[in-house]
Amino acid sequence: MLKPDREDILEIDSGFENLMHIGLVANNIKVGVIGAGKASLIKTKTFLKAGCEVEVLSPRFDIGFRRLRCECLKLKKGKFHKSFLNDKHIIVIGVSNKKLEKRIIWHCKRLNKLYLVCSDYKLGNLRLGAQERTDEFVFSLSINRGNPKLSKYLTPKVLNFLQTFAMFCKWATDLREKLKHHPQKDQILEFVCSDDFYYFFKKGYANKVIKLFYEDV
Structure with missing residues (x-):
């Protein structure tokens, strides 16, 4: 068996x-x-x-x-x-x-x-859950054992953290739409959604790095 x-x-x-x-x-x-x-x-x-x-x-x-x-x-x-x-x-x-x-x-x-x-x-x-939305994010936060006031208190703190990724989120989502019919779409997005690539994005080298590894993007 x-x-x-x-x-x-x-x-x-x-x-x-x-x-x-x-x-x-x-x-x-x-x-x-x-x-x-x-x-x-x-x-x-x-x-x-x-x-x-x-x-x-x-x-x-x-x-x-x-x-x-x-x-x-x-x-x-x-x-x-x-x-x-x-x-x-x-x-x-x-x-x-x-x-x-x-x-x-x-x-x-x-x-x-x-x-x-x-x-x-x-x-x-x-x-x-306590919910918040921006142009790039929608998220909901709940406390496992139930504490709505705590969820409400923590939600803006989580939002502030997420907002530090707002520009990267927009860039990566625009890229995903551009790659809709690309044969290597999943591979490229896996490459982009990583700490290593985010480091280059913050330095302003995102497009150059993409072209370096994927010339047809």
Whole structure:
């Protein structure tokens, strides 16, 4: 019997909750928010800022929601019904009634929805990290054991570090687009995305070094 190659054996990350960040194409994502409390308002603003389409369902809305002005926002007055979940990719559960909360979670699980529970993030299968974006970067930061204020504090520090690579990021991404149909694309990008090449980039020799090794670029 053949033994599997060690390199083919996947080792599962045993970290807390196995957090995994994904990048959503926000303008293709529909979000349903159930409840119109403070936590729901914060999550609604986050998704709207990213470009998601958001529909909020609640028997009543406070001034914070009524002040929001966005073409991607719809406020729906009423009580929860499972049909509200049907056309949504992500559900934010922000209700104070624990019995209703459990019922919504049950429906979300049954329909395989991504859902976030405002009362306790451990009850959901989705967490929102602190996020930041620039012309060159988009990133999200979460603390494994849950600490939103710390994530928010650290995010600008991470951004400051990333910004030192902004010019290199733009140059390398422009190069990648230029190499779209080049037969050695992967090899060249592997060469460029390295500490050694970044050293020459900082010295102003990036284009010369590329031409030295790859004349047809």
